[in-house]
Amino acid sequence: MEDLLAFAKRSGLNAMVIDAKDDDGRISFRTDIPLAAEIGANSDKIADPAGLMQELADNGIYTIARIVVFCDPLLAKKRPDLAILNGKWHDTRGLGWGDPLNQDVWKYNVDIAKAAAKAGFKEIQFDYVRFPERKLASSVLGLSREKRVDAITGFLGYAVKELEPYNVYVSADVFGLTTTVGDDMMIGQDYAEIARAVDYISPMVYPSHYSAGNYGLKDPDAAPYETVLASIEKGEAKTPDLSADHVRPWIQDFSLRHHYGKNEVEAQLRALAQVGVHQFMLWDPNNRYTRDVDFTVLSGDVK
Numbered sequence: 653m654e655d656l657l658a659f660a661k662r663s664g665l666n667a668m669v670i671d672a673k674d675d676d677g678r679i680s681f682r683t684d685i686p687l688a689a690e691i692g693a694n695s696d697k698i699a700d701p702a703g704l705m706q707e708l709a710d711n712g713i714y715t716i717a718r719i720v721v722f723c724d725p726l727l728a729k730k731r732p733d734l735a736i737l738n739g740k741w742h743d744t745r746g747l748g749w750g751d752p753l754n755q756d757v758w759k760y761n762v763d764i765a766k767a768a769a770k771a772g773f774k775e776i777q778f779d780y781v782r783f784p785e786r787k788l789a790s791s792v793l794g795l796s797r798e799k800r801v802d803a804i805t806g807f808l809g810y811a812v813k814e815l816e817p818y819n820v821y822v823s824a825d826v827f828g829l830t831t832t833v834g835d836d837m838m839i840g841q842d843y844a845e846i847a848r849a850v851d852y853i854s855p856m857v858y859p860s861h862y863s864a865g866n867y868g869l870k871d872p873d874a875a876p877y878e879t880v881l882a883s884i885e886k887g888e889a890k891t892p893d894l895s896a897d898h899v900r901p902w903i904q905d906f907s908l909r910h911h912y913g914k915n916e917v918e919a920q921l922r923a924l925a926q927v928g929v930h931q932f933m934l935w936d937p938n939n940r941y942t943r944d945v946d947f948t949v950l951s952g953d954v955k
Contacts, residue, residue, distance in 0.1 A: 653704075656939065657711060664947055668708060669777060669933060670698075672717035672768040673761070675747070677726025683767040687760050691730035705772030716775040716823070717768035721761045721807070723780040724750040734760075736784070737792070743784050752783055752803045752840065755810075762814045769818035776815060777854070779825040781807065781846075782839040790838045800840035808849040823852035825902065828862065831855050831887030844890045851898065854933065857883040858904040859920075860912075873909050876916045880923035888927060896928045905936040905945075913942050921950045 660666065673679050679688055680697040688694050698704055708715050724735075728748025732739025734757050736749045743749065750757040765776040781804055783789035789800050812822050830836075830843040847853040859879040862872035867882035869875050884901065888894075903920040904912055917934070924932055930950055934941065 656941075657708070657713070659941060659943060660713060661711060663943075663945070665934075666712060667714040667716060667933070669716045669718050670704075670773075671720075672773070672776075673719045673764050675720045675723045675725075675780065677720075677724040677728075679764060679767075681767075681771065683764065685760070685763045685767065687727075687731070687756075688764070691726055693726055701768075701771035709772070714775070715773045716777050717765070717771075717773035718777045718779055719761055719764055719768070720780045721778050722750045722752050722757070722782065723747060723784075724757075727757070727760070736788070741788070741792070744786070749784055752807065758807050758810055761807075762811050765811060765815060765820075766818060769815065769820045773820065775821040775823060775852075776811070777823045777825065778808065778811065778850075781824050782827075782841050785837075785839055787838050789840065797836050797838075800838070801836050801842045801845055804840035805842070805845045805849050808846060812850065821851040823854055823900065824850045825854045825856060828855050828857040828883055829866075831857070831883050831890065832866075843887060847891050847894050847898065852900045853898065854900050854902055855883065855887060856902040856935075857920075858902065858935070860904060860906075860908040860910070871909075876904070876912075877919040877923045880920045881926055884924065884927045884929060896930070899929050900931045900933060901929065902933045902935050905934050905941055906938070914944050914946075917942055917945045918949050921945075921947065925950050 671680050677693055678695045679693045681701040682694045705715055725747040727750050728735035728739045734750055734754055736751050739748055783800055789795045824846050826841045826846055830841045836842045857880050859876045860873040862879055866872050869878055872879040905917050
């Protein structure tokens, strides 16, 4: 944390996304939520959340609490009645998921959001706010597109309403391809519907996650500027009445098939600036991050 805070101050970055609940189902700090105590979800990864929030505030850092919603192997194991197919279904990683149709699952995750808000986080960011992939919702659960979308946007609408007294912003992460496809990808993520439901929508436009041929590109991972530009342009076309101020994409600072460093990160930033988006979140699963990026290429305005 000390290293990342120093990096943020040197670079001009002014926000941090911190797990409040991760994709193992563990809550990063102690709460008084009965269901969390029942399933053993509380942890001490953040021993003093209020103290951490104060330290970050003192350094001008805006704090975002990431909550992994429906991917929840701990909940699925301990309370299979709240899981997809009563806990008998697992994704390709072997993880169980909470049932997006179950309003007790909705309440549990919003209770965690409330605890994060009470600890001092300024924004709640819902991740994995979807059905699992692999056509589970349509083929196995037999849910129509309407029912899938209603479940996901319904949860977000419920969360926004419940969090109103806590004076926090609400955001949602969505797959990058949701800006482009004509359906909900069979996971309930309708880009335009989610954009209307929350304060900020965050498409994960990592070039490495696009297939050959997307946007007419032979290798999107090798074309970070073109990939991010096309993806955000498609999203803007879907939401003509949405201000760019409500779009905060995730961009890539990690390497899969191609090396990503200063030039690749800055290329993505230039693409965002080209379409009038002046805020972003930077993702490196190892938390190393490229230290010599010039973030002012984003139209000279670092956010």
